[in-house]
Amino acid sequence: MGKLTIRDVTVGEGTPKICVPMVGDTLDKLLEEADYLQNLEIDLVEWRVDFFQLVEDLEAVKHALVEVRKRLQNIPLIFTFRNAREGGEKEVTKELYFKLNKAVAETKQIDLLDIELFSGEKTVTDLIKVAHANGVKVILSNHDFEKTPPKEEVVSRLRKAQDLGADLPKIAVMPRDAKDVLILLEATLEMKNNYANRPIISMSMAGEGVISRVAGELFGSAVTFGAAKKASAPGQVGVKELQKVLDLIHRNLP
Numbered sequence: 001m002g003k004l005t006i007r008d009v010t011v012g013e014g015t016p017k018i019c020v021p022m023v024g025d026t027l028d029k030l031l032e033e034a035d036y037l038q039n040l041e042i043d044l045v046e047w048r049v050d051f052f053q054l055v056e057d058l059e060a061v062k063h064a065l066v067e068v069r070k071r072l073q074n075i076p077l078i079f080t081f082r083n084a085r086e087g088g089e090k091e092v093t094k095e096l097y098f099k100l101n102k103a104v105a106e107t108k109q110i111d112l113l114d115i116e117l118f119s120g121e122k123t124v125t126d127l128i129k130v131a132h133a134n135g136v137k138v139i140l141s142n143h144d145f146e147k148t149p150p151k152e153e154v155v156s157r158l159r160k161a162q163d164l165g166a167d168l169p170k171i172a173v174m175p176r177d178a179k180d181v182l183i184l185l186e187a188t189l190e191m192k193n194n195y196a197n198r199p200i201i202s203m204s205m206a207g208e209g210v211i212s213r214v215a216g217e218l219f220g221s222a223v224t225f226g227a228a229k230k231a232s233a234p235g236q237v238g239v240k241e242l243q244k245v246l247d248l249i250h251r252n253l254p
């Protein structure tokens, strides 16, 4: 499946890596979160900038980024603006989405940039170029907060992300019943066994989907999102519990 090393973290080997989202809406709250995160055993941090009140002010975003980066020390940082149509807090114009992501990648203060797969092919390919030129890795993501598409569609979106040059293809879908959770797990396994030449990330959301957030080592999802205090999506469990279950599964795998 391939591995991806970011700072001291190798994604795609051993237990799935734990990523915690920061969801503060002000700089003070973000710094408080960043301080709190330093004391947890986590592998990655995601700044969900769509929660930040001043997200449309590029200078404010860049200033916050420098402060957050300092506090996180060596923990790899993902920068994510999640549009409302994909489950985020806000919707911005295509222009602003591009400008924000480009400006932040160019600061080189982040390790990974999350770009939405359905932002338009040119936006995606141009942002990947900017990110890579600045030493920033790319997650190409897709979210369906309504339903779980058929297995072939889930696989096809992950393959599309890989073909477009994502370092980490990612998909999050909403189950309506237990079968939908199986669809996501089957799609993940199929991707891992037949197509992926790099690590991928997948999850089935909400309570029914929790199994997919802990079973990634078996089925092929290399990163799992857990909550510190406040979750950024339904179904995220606390990082301490998450760690225990990931370890339990790891110890029992061949």
Ligand SMILES: O=C1C[C@@](O)(C(=O)O)C[C@@H](O)[C@@H]1O
Binding pocket: 021, 046, 048, 080, 082, 114, 141, 143, 170, 172, 203, 205, 225, 232, 233, 234, 236
């Ligand atoms: O894409 C994802 C995954 C996620 O939606 C989840 O379900 O854990 C949480 C988001 O913060 C992140 O950007």
